[in-house]
Amino acid sequence: MSAGSIRRAQLVTPFGVGAMSVLVNGTSVITAGLDHWYVIDSPATIELGEYQAHDWRLEARLRVREFRLPPDYRRRPKGQDARNTNLKVPVLRFPRWSFCMYCKRLELSPLTMAAPVECPDPKHAHGPGESKKKPPRMSQVPFVAICARGHLDDFPFREWVHRSLRPSCGGTLRLESRGGGGLEGQVVICDTGNKPKGCGAERSLEGIMNSRWDNQVERTHLTDQLVSIQSPFYCKGARPWLAELDGICGEPLRGALRGAGNVYFPKVESSIYLPRQVGAVSATMHELLNRADVRPILSILNRIFGAAVTAAQIRADLPLELFKPISDAELLAGYRDMFGLGGSTATALPDNGTAGDENDAEEGAETLTGNEEWRHPEFQLLRETPVDDLLTSKETGVHRELSGFLDRVRQVETLTETRALRGFTRVRDESLKLTLGKNLLRRHQLSAEQDWLPAYVVKGEGIYLELNQQRLEAWEQRSEVVARAQKITENHGDVARLRGLPGRAVSPRFVLLHTLGHLLINELVFACGYSSASLRERLYVSDTPKRRMAGLLIYTAAGDSEGTMGGLVRMARPESLWSVVANAISDAKWCSTDPVCMDAGEKGQGPDSCNLAACHGCALLPETSCEEFNRFLDRGVVVGTFLHPRLGYFSDLLAD
Ligand SMILES: [Zn+2]
Ligand SMILES: [Zn+2]
Ligand SMILES: [Zn+2]
Ligand SMILES: [Zn+2]
Ligand SMILES: [Zn+2]
Numbered sequence: 001m002s003a004g005s006i007r008r009a010q011l012v013t014p015f016g017v018g019a020m021s022v023l024v025n026g027t028s029v030i031t032a033g034l035d036h037w038y039v040i041d042s043p044a045t046i047e048l049g050e051y052q053a054h055d056w057r058l059e060a061r062l063r064v065r066e067f068r069l070p071p072d073y074r075r076r077p078k079g080q081d082a083r084n085t086n087l088k089v090p091v092l093r094f095p096r097w098s099f100c101m102y103c104k105r106l107e108l109s110p111l112t113m114a115a116p117v118e119c120p121d122p123k124h125a126h127g128p129g130e131s132k133k134k135p136p137r138m139s140q141v142p143f144v145a146i147c148a149r150g151h152l153d154d155f156p157f158r159e160w161v162h163r164s165l166r167p168s169c170g171g172t173l174r175l176e177s178r179g180g181g182g183l184e185g186q187v188v189i190c191d192t193g194n195k196p197k198g199c200g201a202e203r204s205l206e207g208i209m210n211s212r213w214d215n216q217v218e219r220t221h222l223t224d225q226l227v228s229i230q231s232p233f234y235c236k237g238a239r240p241w242l243a244e245l246d247g248i249c250g251e252p253l254r255g256a257l258r259g260a261g262n263v264y265f266p267k268v269e270s271s272i273y274l275p276r277q278v279g280a281v282s283a284t285m286h287e288l289l290n291r292a293d294v295r296p297i298l299s300i301l302n303r304i305f306g307a308a309v310t311a312a313q314i315r316a317d318l319p320l321e322l323f324k325p326i327s328d329a330e331l332l333a334g335y336r337d338m339f340g341l342g343g344s345t346a347t348a349l350p351d352n353g354t355a356g357d358e359n360d361a362e363e364g365a366e367t368l369t370g371n372e373e374w375r376h377p378e379f380q381l382l383r384e385t386p387v388d389d390l391l392t393s394k395e396t397g398v399h400r401e402l403s404g405f406l407d408r409v410r411q412v413e414t415l416t417e418t419r420a421l422r423g424f425t426r427v428r429d430e431s432l433k434l435t436l437g438k439n440l441l442r443r444h445q446l447s448a449e450q451d452w453l454p455a456y457v458v459k460g461e462g463i464y465l466e467l468n469q470q471r472l473e474a475w476e477q478r479s480e481v482v483a484r485a486q487k488i489t490e491n492h493g494d495v496a497r498l499r500g501l502p503g504r505a506v507s508p509r510f511v512l513l514h515t516l517g518h519l520l521i522n523e524l525v526f527a528c529g530y531s532s533a534s535l536r537e538r539l540y541v542s543d544t545p546k547r548r549m550a551g552l553l554i555y556t557a558a559g560d561s562e563g564t565m566g567g568l569v570r571m572a573r574p575e576s577l578w579s580v581v582a583n584a585i586s587d588a589k590w591c592s593t594d595p596v597c598m599d600a601g602e603k604g605q606g607p608d609s610c611n612l613a614a615c616h617g618c619a620l621l622p623e624t625s626c627e628e629f630n631r632f633l634d635r636g637v638v639v640g641t642f643l644h645p646r647l648g649y650f651s652d653l654l655a656d
Contacts, residue, residue, distance in 0.1 A: 001029060001114045002073070002088030009456045011070035011089050013266045016421040016454060017441045018152070018241045020094060020144075020258050027116070028140045028258060029091035030152075033242040034442040034454065036090045038071060047083045049292035053457045055418040056340045057377070058271035061368060063434065063448050067420050067455035094240045095258060096154050098138035104174040106157055106188075107138060111240055121172075122195065141175070143205070144258045145222065147235035147251040148427040150440045152263070154240075155255055156226070156233070161188040161203045163227055171198020183208060208255030216500050223252040242443045254427070265429040266421055267437055269368070272378050272538075273416040275388045276340070280333035283389035285326055289334050294318060298335060307341040367433060376547040379540040382464050383408055383551060390416045393464065399578035405468050405653060408551075411572040412462040415555060420455035429629075430501055462555030463572040467513065467649070472550055475649050476508040484637055484647075485511055488610055492631070495608040506632050510541045512649050513552050515633045516584075518619045518626070521554055523584035528567060530556075533622045535568075585650045588639045591618035598635070598642055607631050613641065 001023075011031065015021045020030050038046060053067040071087035092111040099106055100119040109117050117138040124135040143155040157175070158167050171190040178185050184206040190198035210221035226233035237247025256263050275281060288294060297317050301309050311328035314335060323331060335341075368374075385395050392414040398406050423437020438445065441453070475481060485508040493503035517537040525532040540551035556568055571580060591597040593615055597605075601613030606620070607630055614620065614633035621630065640648035 001027075001091050001093065001112075008070045008072055009458075012419060012421045012454050012456050013268050014264075016266055016424070018150070018239075018424050019264045019266065021091075023091075025116075026139070027093060028095065030094040030241045032090040032092055033239075034452075035242070035444055037454070038068070038087060046087075047292055049290060049295075050084065052290055052295075052452075053418060053455060054286075054290065054338070055271050055273050055416075055457075056276070056337065057274060058269060058418055058420060060340060061271075061374065062269060062420060062422055062453060064451040064453050065449055066452045067418060067457075068452050069456055070454055092240060092243060093140075094152075094154075095140050095144050096240075097141045097143075097157065099141050099175055100136060100138050102136050104176050104189075105138075106141070106173040106175050108154070111243055111245075140258075142257050142259070143208070144256055144263065145235075145253045146256050146263055146426045147249060147253050148218070148425075149235070149237075149249060149251050150239075150424065150426050150436075151235050151237050151247070151249055151251070152240060152426065153236060153238040153245075153253070155208070156222075157188050159233060160205075160208075160222075160226055161190050161201045162199070163201075163203070165227060165231065165233055169199045169201070170196050172196055173198070178204075182206070205255070209257075211252070211254055213498060213500070218252060218500070220252040220254040222254050239440070244443065262427055265425045267423045267425065267432050268419050268421055270417060270419045270538075272382070273390045273418065274377055274381050275386070275390060276337045277333050278381075278386040278388045278391075281330060281337050281389075285330055285334045286390070288322060288326070289338055291322075294322075295338075298338060302335075302339045302341075307336065309335065367431075372542045372544065372547065372549075375538075375540055376542070376549065379547075379549045379551055382410060382412065382540075382553065383466060385410070388414075390414065396572050396577075397574050399574040401578055401653070402574075402581060403468075404471060405650060406465050407468050408464075408466040409572055409574075409577060410464040411569045412464050412553065412555065413566075413569050415460050415462060417458050417460060417555075418455050419458075420453045422453055428499060428501070458556075460556040461566065461569050462553050463568060463577070464551060464553045465572075465577075466552075467509070467550040469550070471649070472509060478647075480644055480647050481508045481637060484508070484612060484634055487604065488612060488632055488634070491604040491609040495610075507541070507543055508637060509543070509550050510539070511632055511634050512637045513539055513541055513550060514628065515614065515619055515635060515638050516650075517552050517554060518614075518621050518633060519584040519588050519635075519638065520552075520580060521621055521625060522619070523580050523587070524554070524568070524571060527580060527583070528571065530568075533624050536625050537621075537627060539627060582654065585639060585653055588618065588635045591615060591635070593617040595642065601634060601636055601641065606633070612636055 015031055017031050017033055020028055022028050051068045051071060053069055070089055073088055075085060093113050094111060096108050096111060097106055098109060098117045100121060103119060103121045103123045105119055105121045107117060118135045119138050126133055145153045145155050157173055162169055169190060172194040174189045174191055176187045176189055178187050184204050186205040188203050190201040192198050192200045207221040211218055223232045223234060235249035235251045235253040237249035238245050239247060301314060311331050314331055315323060382393055386393055393410045393412045396409050396411050398409050423432050423440050425432050485506055488511060489506045496503045521532060521535045524530060524535060534556055536555055538553040540549040542549045571577060597615045597618060598613045605611055605615060610631035612634035613636045619633050619635055636647060638648050638650050640646055640651040645651060
């Protein structure tokens with residue numbers, strides 16, 4: 001089976017490896033591991049070059065050689081070029097349990113089953129004189145079982161109904177609905193009147209999704225109560241997307257609906273491409289470098305000569321004609337860019353979080369560099385005026401009305417973003433070590449020299465702005481401002497503690513820039529007619545002395561689109577941006593649900609109570625636009641509150 005009509009970018013997220021989706025024909029499937037991507041009948045017909053993508057910083061961070069774009073399916077034309085045709089992303093049928101709407105029978109089918117499952121129950125058999133009717137099609141059950149180590153299994157109906165870790169009864173199972181909307185009305189039955197004959201056991205599904213924290217240890221009803229707490233039913237480590245139904249685990253297992261939000265949390269790392277040397281390598285050169293007849297040769301040269309290679313040595317081994325128009329300087333710059341060799345003053349990356357530091361190598365293999373460290377080089381380059389085929393940012397003045405509030409505004413005419421899937425979690429969206437994530441994506445691990453991750457690359461454009469440093473530093477000292485950020489930190493800490501996760505200090509400048517980003521995106525959507533899902537925020541915020549940041553990038557992000565064709569960049573011009581900011585700030589003073597929204601801000605509202613004055617009526621965005629799951633938002637720090645109208649950073653902007 002193949003992923004069929006799922007869009008390419010969606011195969012990175014949200015329907016990447018290990019995620020479930022429903023095909024057009026109604027079959028629920030799980031996207032298979034990377035071992036079988038780009039595998040077709042004959043290796044001669046595959047040319048990976050067009051799927052390979054590079055971002056040297058992200059490659060170093062995730063310890064891979066390259067990224068690969070999910071294949072698009074092309075039919076094989078008769079007698080013509082067969083390269084890269086018939087490539088499919090494999091999927092497997094999951095959950096394996098199907099259910100008959102008519103006779104309620106449960107039936108287990110293989111992962112590889114491509115045809116619809118027909119109900120084998122004798123009830124549908126036709127008598128001698130009857131016309132030959134097909135037995136009804138079964139549909140897959142909505143229930144699965146998950147564990148916090150990323151495993152996913154079929155719901156253990158047979159074990160559950162027989163209250164046994166290893167039931168010997170092989171009777172026909174049925175799943176009956178006995179009224180009531182809840183799980184208590186869903187009853188598993190081991191049918192006595194059918195072949196294979198059952199034992200008559202019955203049990204409702206009540207409680208299968210329950211869990212509780214007991215001394216920082218999470219206990220689940222399914223594990224503790226399938227038999228008893230003395231005889232727990234643990235996860236078996238199943239990874240159906242790798243076609244592994246048995247493994248090693250021992251974590252508590254819980255029931256879940258296959259479409260529920262806790263079944264799959266993709267870990268996607270995003271990078272804005274930073275040229276090693278701005279303007280040194282053209283887009284044409286990048287394309288040449290990625291050719292299948294070029295890259296391997298350069299890799300060999302790099303192994304032999306490293307940074308000491310000469311232009312003549314490179315030319316001697318490459319197709320002469322191709323590189324004729326390329327100057328020696330660009331050739332060498334492209335080579336260095338490719339292997340992350342040397343650097344230049346323009347983009348000296350003091351803490352680029354790449355694998356340079358030997359001491360960090362061990363740790364780095366497990367834990368990724370902090371977001372702040374990772375973002376800082378992006379910040380450093382965006383705020384300048386780089387001109388490069390892959391990243392161009394231009395100075396545009398700050399409108400006089402905004403001059404005390406913003407220090408810099410940039411029109412980011414071109415940017416290139418790579419988004420790579422490096423793993424996923426289930427049950428909770430928690431941190432995931434690099435190797436553990438990779439282990440979930442494929443059965444057979446590759447060495448760092450061969451390793452790759454699925455990604456997609458988008459060319460986009462954006463508006464970059466920075467807050468006024470002086471005003472910001474004075475503002476964030478104010479006690480009533482600190483108190484609001486503190487409230488969010490505490491609310492988040494309470495929830496984190498309950499889940500055994502570390503807390504996080506949320507600073508006033510973070511809440512301010514984050515909320516400003518949401519308000520501006522909402523205004524841009526209103527004023528320019530973009531779909532809000534096509535705009536994305538990227539926050540550059542840090543209090544750390546070495547890398548203080550207070551910047552915000554709003555950029556186009558739609559996976560398959562070509563950006564907004566300059567529309568967004570035009571909005572960064574002083575007059576336009578002034579009107580966008582003024583409208584956004586003025587609208588933010590009143591939410592359609594006020595005074596409720598502002599009042600709720602005194603306690604906290606929204607996801608995990610991590611927002612103060614911010615709700616769907618004023619400051620929330622589609623999930624794809626927000627980096628923080630719509631948490632850590634507050635209009636109060638932007639425009640002030642009813643009680644403290646002067647509290648906001650922008651309170652004086654439209655003061656009457
Ligand atoms: Zn049936
Ligand atoms: Zn039985
Ligand atoms: Zn497990
Ligand atoms: Zn609101
Ligand atoms: Zn956000």
